[in-house]
Structures are given as C-alpha cells and as structure tokens.
Amino acid sequence: MSDPQQKSYKKYIPNPEGLNLELHLKAVETGLLHIQRCLSCDKARQPPRYYCSACFSSEYEFVPVSGEGFMYSFAINHFTVDRAWIEEVPYVTAVVQLVEGPRVVGALRNAEPQDVNLGDPVLVSVEPRGEEFAFIWVDKVQ
Amino acid sequence: MDISGKVAIVGVGETDYVRGSDRSVTELVLDASMQAIQDAGLLPSDIDGVIPPPGYVTTEEIAANLGMPEVRYAVEVRMGGASPTAALQSAVMALASGVATNVLVTFGWNGYSAFRKRPDAKKTKRLGDPGPFIDVSRNFYAPYGVRSAVQWYSMYIQRYVDLYGITAEAAAQVALTCREHAHLNDKALMGGRIMTLDDYFDSPLITEPMRKLDCCLETDCAAALVLTTTERAKDLPHKPVLWLGGAEGHPYPADEITNRPDMLKLGLDSAAPRAFAMADVSPSDMDFLQIYDCFTYVVLMELEAIGICGKGEAGDFVKDGNIGLNGKFPMNTHGGLLSQGHCWGLNHIVEATHQLRHDAGKAQVENCELGLVTGYGDLGDGSIAVLARG
Numbered sequence: 075m076s077d078p079q080q081k082s083y084k085k086y087i088p089n090p091e092g093l094n095l096e097l098h099l100k101a102v103e104t105g106l107l108h109i110q111r112c113l114s115c116d117k118a119r120q121p122p123r124y125y126c127s128a129c130f131s132s133e134y135e136f137v138p139v140s141g142e143g144f145m146y147s148f149a150i151n152h153f154t155v156d157r158a159w160i161e162e163v164p165y166v167t168a169v170v171q172l173v174e175g176p177r178v179v180g181a182l183r184n185a186e187p188q189d190v191n192l193g194d195p196v197l198v199s200v201e202p203r204g205e206e207f208a209f210i211w212v213d214k215v216q
Numbered sequence: 217m218d219i220s221g222k223v224a225i226v227g228v229g230e231t232d233y234v235r236g237s238d239r240s241v242t243e244l245v246l247d248a249s250m251q252a253i254q255d256a257g258l259l260p261s262d263i264d265g266v267i268p269p270p271g272y273v274t275t276e277e278i279a280a281n282l283g284m285p286e287v288r289y290a291v292e293v294r295m296g297g298a299s300p301t302a303a304l305q306s307a308v309m310a311l312a313s314g315v316a317t318n319v320l321v322t323f324g325w326n327g328y329s330a331f332r333k334r335p336d337a338k339k340t341k342r343l344g345d346p347g348p349f350i351d352v353s354r355n356f357y358a359p360y361g362v363r364s365a366v367q368w369y370s371m372y373i374q375r376y377v378d379l380y381g382i383t384a385e386a387a388a389q390v391a392l393t394c395r396e397h398a399h400l401n402d403k404a405l406m407g408g409r410i411m412t413l414d415d416y417f418d419s420p421l422i423t424e425p426m427r428k429l430d431c432c433l434e435t436d437c438a439a440a441l442v443l444t445t446t447e448r449a450k451d452l453p454h455k456p457v458l459w460l461g462g463a464e465g466h467p468y469p470a471d472e473i474t475n476r477p478d479m480l481k482l483g484l485d486s487a488a489p490r491a492f493a494m495a496d497v498s499p500s501d502m503d504f505l506q507i508y509d510c511f512t513y514v515v516l517m518e519l520e521a522i523g524i525c526g527k528g529e530a531g532d533f534v535k536d537g538n539i540g541l542n543g544k545f546p547m548n549t550h551g552g553l554l555s556q557g558h559c560w561g562l563n564h565i566v567e568a569t570h571q572l573r574h575d576a577g578k579a580q581v582e583n584c585e586l587g588l589v590t591g592y593g594d595l596g597d598g599s600i601a602v603l604a605r606g
C-alpha cells in the first residue's frame with residue numbers, strides 16, 4: 075500500500091443533513107429502501123422535501139418500499155473524473171421508476187451496458203455504508 | 217410596462233479564446249469589460265449597473281479596478297451557462313425602469329487553466345461557488361460516480377435519444393457545423409483545425425451517447441456587453457441591437473433531474489414561448505440562431521424547445537442542412553462553445569450583436585434583421601433573448 079501506484083481510492087460517502095439524513099438513517103437501520111410519503115395525501119416523493127408539492131402539507135413519514143420498478147433512463151459512463159470509479163468503466167447509472175411513484179438513482183450491477191434498455195424490469199436494494207448513508211444497488215430482473 | 221425594444225446592446229468586448237492563459241480571471245474580465253465600454257463610446261464612470269459572473273469576480277472588484285464610482289445596481293444571476301442570456305433580462309428591467317442608465321454584463325473564467333497545474337501560471341480561481349443543486353448532487357448522484365455535467369445530462373439525453381431515435385449522425389452534424397463556422401472566425405480556438413465525420417466517430421465515448429467531440433471546449437476567456445436604453449443608444453457610435461424579448465425558465469424541480477414529471481422538459485421549453493410572445497415574432501422569423509452548445513445533444517433538445525422544429529424532429533432538421541451558414545437558420549456562426557470557445561454563452565450574444573450590426577466578417581448572415589440567443593445551464597435551466605437590428 076505504500077506504493078503510490080497502488081493507491082486505492084475510496085468511493086465517496088456523503089454526509090447527509092436534515093431530511094436526507096432522516097431518509098438514510100431509516101435505510102441504514104432496516105436495510106430496506108425507504109421513500110418519503112405525505113401524511114396528508116399519501117403522495118410519495120424523492121428526494122425528501124419539507125412540503126408536499128401536491129397538497130402543501132408539511133407532515134410526512136418515511137416508509138419502506140418494494141424496490142420493484144423499471145429502467146426509466148440510464149447513463150453509460152465510459153469516462154469518469156472520480157478515481158474510485160475508474161476501474162469500473164464502463165459502468166451504468168440507473169434511473170429507476172419505482173412502482174410506488176418516485177424515481178431513484180443507483181448503480182446497476184448485474185448487466186452489461188449493451189443489455190440495458192428503457193423499460194427493463196429491475197429490483198432496487200440498499201447497502202449501508204457507514205452510519206449515515208445507504209448505497210443504492212439496482213439489479214436487472216432476468 | 218412594455219419592455220420590448222426599450223433596451224439595446226451598445227457595446228461588446230471579448231478576449232482571445234485560448235487554452236493556457238497567463239492572465240487571471242480578474243484580468244480577463246477587466247480586459248473584456250474595458251473593450252465593451254470603449255466599443256459603446258462610454259467611460260467606465262458612465263457604468264452604474266454591473267452583472268458579473270457568479271462566484272468568480274465581484275461587482276466591487278470590477279468597479280474598483282475600472283473606476284465606476286456610481287454603481288446603483290449589482291446582481292448576480294445563478295443559472296450556470298444560462299446566466300449571461302438571463303442576465304440580459306435583468307439588465308433590461310433595471311434600464312427600462314430607470315434604476316440604472318448603463319449596465320455592464322460580463323463573464324470570464326480560466327475554464328482550461330484552472331484545472332491543469334502549470335508551474336509558470338499565475339494563481340487563479342478554480343471555480344465559482346458550487347451550483348444551486350449541490351445538496352442533491354452530493355447526496356444522490358456523486359455516490360454513484362456521477363459528478364460531471366456530461367454525466368448528469370446523460371440521465372435525460374439517453375432517454376431522449378432512445379424515445380425519439382436520435383442518431384449520432386445528427387449530433388455529429390451539430391459538431392461539424394460549429395467547426396465549419398469556426399474556420400470563418402479569427403478568434404475561434406478551433407479555427408483551421410479540420411474535423412471530419414470520421415474524426416467524430418473516432419473520438420472516444422465519454423458518457424453515452426456523448427463522445428469527446430460532442431463536448432464543448434474548456435477555454436480561458438472573457439466577454440462583456442454594455443446595454444443602455446434605446447433612446448440613449450441613438451447618441452452612441454454603433455447601430456444598436458434591440459432586445460425585443462427574453463425570458464428564463466427553470467425545470468421543476470430545478471435541483472434534481474430524475475423526478476421531473478417529464479424529464480425531457482427543459483427550462484427553455486417554458487421560457488421560449490414567453491420570449492416570442494413578448495417580442496411578437498415567431499421562431500421561423502429568425503435569420504440566425506445562436507444556441508447554447510455545451511453538448512451537441514443539448515442543442516438538439518433546445519432546437520425543439522424553442523419550437524423551430526417539433527419534438528423528436530431536431531435530428532432530421534439539422535441533417536437537412538438548415539443550420540449551415542447558407543441554410544435556412546444559420547446556427548452558431550462564430551463556432552459556438554464547441555469550436556470557438558466556452559464563455560458560458562456570452563460569446564453567443566457578442567456574435568449575435570456583430571451579426572445584427574452587419575460586421576460579422578466572413579460569417580455574416582446577409583441582411584439579417586432578427587436573431588436569437590439561448591442559454592442553458594446547471595441541471596437544465598434555460599434562457600433566451602430575441603434580438604433585432606435597431
């Protein structure tokens with residue numbers, strides 16, 4: 075590890091605050107993907123916000139969701155400025171439409187870029203990293 | 217209050233577009249600003265409104281270094297690359313209302329040198345303040361290795377090309393056209409450097425569908441404009457270029473791309489109809505288009521957003537030769553961000569001004585009377601200005 079050529083770069087872990095921290099703590103505690111939901115009109119939203127854009131209520135809860143969804147869009151990264159990701163190119167960043175309504179961004183891990191298409195069914199899961207952040211994984215449903 | 221046509225661009229200035237400037241951002245901005253003020257036939261002390269580049273150089277610094285003792289209006293517009301064209305709207309409001317009499321709009325940066333260590337270079341500011349979307353990008357994009365503009369935009373461009381069958385050949389047409397126009401411009405960074413379709417396809421993929429030659433140039437440069445009322449413009453040396461209408465638009469939510477009800481709706485989609493209504497013209501009336509071209513595919517989406525063609529039709533539109541200098545809608549006649557240089561689109565406004573003054577040199581669109589400029593920035597903010605020969 076003393077050889078600078080061998081230096082490994084750790085993947086970035088954010089320090090969430092406020093609502094983002096509340097969201098991540100739920101996921102870290104339970105190991106389940108959570109989404110914010112309005113207590114007044116039940117509308118689910120992502121990322122967390124202080125007021126509901128549908129009914130303007132400030133009452134909310136974080137609820138576990140199924141993780142079921144489909145590929146709404148994606149990015150196939152052949153180049154990255156993030157050294158921790160260089161060895162993974164080309165990597166696919168998934169934009170997943172959850173059945174509960176909101177969309178989440180995560181890392182696709184079980185398919186090659188050429189096998190990814192809009193509408194592909196996927197399953198989203200979380201992996202706690204540290205005390206305050208849950209990384210989002212996306213798997214294509216084969 | 218009707219503000220259409222009440223304000224004019226009366227002065228323009230720009231530095232060279234280079235990679236490896238030996239001047240700081242402040243020096244570049246002051247140089248371009250002084251050129252614009254002199255071009256307007258004014259003195260720095262005549263300027264009482266300043267809209268500087270957000271985060272790089274302050275109004276206080278500009279005013280103190282150039283000699284502007286009477287500043288009464290100083291704001292910053294924080295819309296990334298949409299800022300300069302949106303700043304026109306702010307300048308127009310300040311001038312038409314009488315709050316200010318002569319407004320300087322400027323932008324400059326070391327977009328190339330600040331990212332590359334060079335032992336002989338002066339210290340320079342690396343970046344402006346973080347974007348207004350920093351909280352979302354840190355928490356929801358960066359953990360997945362998504363940290364740069366090309367990656368953020370791919371999250372919607374991939375969907376755009378898949379839904380509408382937009383081809384790489386169409387994107388290439390945008391890059392090749394900008395390069396052709398750069399050859400006509402002595403100030404263009406890529407002037408004289410030939411680009412072929414093979415070069416385009418040989419350039420590496422960055423984030424699909426974008427290749428290196430779909431991306432604009434990191435550049436050291438600055439540009440500046442002076443605006444005043446159309447009334448006062450009569451006494452100044454140049455043919456005034458009138459601001460007929462303009463607008464800014466923000467996608468919703470502006471700080472997060474993926475949860476927009478329609479991810480393909482840009483800020484420009486809502487801004488453009490307002491600008492055309494104010495100017496009382498339609499897109500097809502334009503004699504030229506200066507479209508913010510950070511990435512070729514963004515240009516295609518913007519052409520649809522301004523209504524010059526329908527949704528999903530921009531690919532065929534650019535392939536039909538419409539955007540060349542001899543086409544129906546000559547586009548980015550200076551070479552654009554893709555081949556002139558990246559001055560956050562303030563260079564597009566400078567070029568539009570030269571076109572409407574009829575002093576655009578080899579790239580002159582003959583007898584042009586009306587043209588537009590767009591801006592695009594951050595996570596899809598948009599701005600537009602419809603300009604006319606006074």
Ligand SMILES: [Zn+2]
Pocket residue numbers: 112113114115116117126127128129130131
């Ligand atoms: Zn609600």
